[in-house]
Each structure stands twice: as structure tokens, then as C-alpha cells.
Amino acid sequence: MDTSGLQQSLASLSRQALREQIRANTYTGSTSGLVPGYLQANLVMLPADWATDFLLFCQKNPVACPLIGVTEPGQPFLDEIGAAIDISRDVPEYHVFHDGQFTAKVPDLEVYWRDDLVIFVLGCSFSFEEALIQSGLTVRNIEQQRNVSMYDTQITCQPAGRFHGNMVVSMRPFTPKDAIRAIQITSRYPKAHGAPVHFGDPAAIGIQDINTPDYGEAVDIHADEVPVFWACGVTPQNVLRQSKPPICITHAPGKMLITDVLNNALAVL
Structure with a gap:
């Protein structure tokens, strides 16, 4: 299948079908234009002892970091965006940083997941x-x-x-x-x-x-x-490089978490 045909095929997938491909690591590309109508989200995952500072950063910078939700430490699920979504597996590609330095890109967090990680779910353009x-x-x-x-x-x-x-x-x-x-x-x-x-x-x-x-x-x-x-x-990835938390995990740029939240639910009339 040519690139155009592949993109059209992906665009026609339901969010559940696409999520299954992402979870199986068979799709690792950009999510721009996919699953129309549903919120796509940026992610930042930090140890719990850094989470309060980052929450304050989001509150002070709501245009760059529009906060959708925050998980409990060690929980890769957030009911507000979809109860069946596993945030540690349902993103096409994750980026891992140690002490502000990019160290790995991975299709899931099986190796890097920690019980003290807090996930921040942020809105996306x-x-x-x-x-x-x-x-x-x-x-x-x-x-x-x-x-x-x-x-x-x-x-x-x-x-x-x-x-x-x-x-x-x-x-x-x-x-x-x-x-x-x-x-x-x-x-x-x-x-x-x-x-x-x-x-x-x-x-x-x-x-x-x-x-x-x-x-x-x-x-x-x-x-x-x-x-x-x-x-x-x-x-946040730019900020993390300067702030140097011991570990941080984010989505890869352009490869977002597709949620079950309708875009229109976030619109201001």
C-alpha cells in the first residue's frame, strides 16, 4: 500500500481499532489527523516527589500546558479520559529522559514503568x-x-x-x-x-x-x-532538559495518546 493509501486506511480506523494496533506495537507513527472528533493528549510522567512542582508549572503556564488530568502515583489509568486506556501502552512511541538527557525511545513502558510515576495528561493542538x-x-x-x-x-x-x-x-x-x-x-x-x-x-x-x-x-x-x-x-520536554528530574517519560513529538473524550466537550462556546 502506498503512503496515501496507508494514511486513508488509518484515518478510517475507530479509536479502539487504532488503539489495539498501538498497544500491539504495530503502529508507531504520527497521530495527526487520526480518529477525528476525539481529544489527543500530550503526556508527562514524573516521580511523585517532582509532581507538585510540575502541577504548579502547568497552572502557571496553561497555554503551553493545558491540564486535562493527573493520575495517582503508579496508576497508568485515568477514568476521565477513558477507563480502558492504559497510558503506559497506548501511545505510539515514548521518550525517556534521565537527569534531563534523552536516553531512549520505546513503544511501551514495560521496562521503564515505576510505582511512583505520576502521569500528567495535557491537551494537544x-x-x-x-x-x-x-x-x-x-x-x-x-x-x-x-x-x-x-x-x-x-x-x-x-x-x-x-x-x-x-x-x-x-x-x-x-x-x-x-x-x-x-x-x-x-x-x-x-x-x-x-x-x-x-x-x-x-x-x-x-x-x-x-x-x-x-x-x-x-x-x-x-x-x-x-x-x-x-x-x-x-x-515540557524542553523544560525537562533544563530542570533535570532524575527520570521523566513523555510521548514522542507528534505521537499522541488518543482518548475517549470528544473534542467538542472542551470547546468554549
Whole structure:
């Protein structure tokens, strides 16, 4: 099957069927555009003695880290997002950090799970992509079947306890007219990062080469378009590298946890 056919086949899967493939480690790709209508989530897993500081960080930085829920220590389940979801197995790829350094990427947490881990479930911009498409806008990363473009920036997050660092953003290009519409639409989804934090000149937020993302893949930007930047759930990974907890586990950029929560349940009317 060619890439286009594979993507169409995946897009038609129910969330349960896709989750079964992810749990069996047979699908490890991006989740952008998959299972329309349902919340996709970023993840941060930390030892319990670091959890209070990170909870405060989320509260101080709700645009970059929109908090959906928090588990009890050692529990990979959270009823609010789906009772049958095993957060330690139902993500296409996990990233493991020790003392702020990336050490491993794994398809499940069989080796790395610990009884003191607390999981933070955070909203993701993939959840508003469907609303953009339904409004007639073209989401370039979905159109080109690529992972969304993500960049480190010089936008400083509010520090909290042991956590500090800069924001990561995701980018989608639009014509100026469509950018205004995208701002209006995404502002209704504060739990999916809400309205953009910047549009236009990438250098103004510290991005030197828009064609070379720090995470994800580059997408085409047409001559009549401007890049539009949203806060991104990869921000905690940037912060973790600077704050250096003894261990932290996250999702791989662009490879999210698909929940049983409807996107519309998070919309502000």
C-alpha cells in the first residue's frame, strides 16, 4: 500500500481499532489527523516527589500546558479520559529522559514503568485541527501527510519550583485572511492550547530557520502565506532538559495518546 493509501486506511480506523494496533506495537507513527472528533493528549510522567512542582508549572503556564488530568502515583489509568486506556501502552512511541538527557525511545513502558510515576495528561493542538478543516481551512501537515512542524523559541515560560525553560510551538501556514479565521476557531479550544501565540516573522520568537523544525517535519509554506504558531505540548520536554528530574517519560513529538473524550466537550462556546 502506498503512503496515501496507508494514511486513508488509518484515518478510517475507530479509536479502539487504532488503539489495539498501538498497544500491539504495530503502529508507531504520527497521530495527526487520526480518529477525528476525539481529544489527543500530550503526556508527562514524573516521580511523585517532582509532581507538585510540575502541577504548579502547568497552572502557571496553561497555554503551553493545558491540564486535562493527573493520575495517582503508579496508576497508568485515568477514568476521565477513558477507563480502558492504559497510558503506559497506548501511545505510539515514548521518550525517556534521565537527569534531563534523552536516553531512549520505546513503544511501551514495560521496562521503564515505576510505582511512583505520576502521569500528567495535557491537551494537544491536534484536537483543534478537525475544527479548522470543518471550517474549510487547509491544515498543511495533514494535507501533506507529515508530522506537524515544531520549534524551540525564546518565549520564556513562568518558572515554578524546579521547572523553568522556554516554550515550544507548532506551526501551520495560512493566508492572512485564513489566519484570522484560524485564530477565531482555535480560541474556542483553550484545553488544546487555544489561540496562537505568534504569527508572521519566525525570528521574532527566536526561530532562525522555518524550514528546519526542531521536532516533527517541515511543510510547504506558499508565497501568499504566513506561518502561524501555537503553544505546543512538547514544551515540557524542553523544560525537562533544563530542570533535570532524575527520570521523566513523555510521548514522542507528534505521537499522541488518543482518548475517549470528544473534542467538542472542551470547546468554549
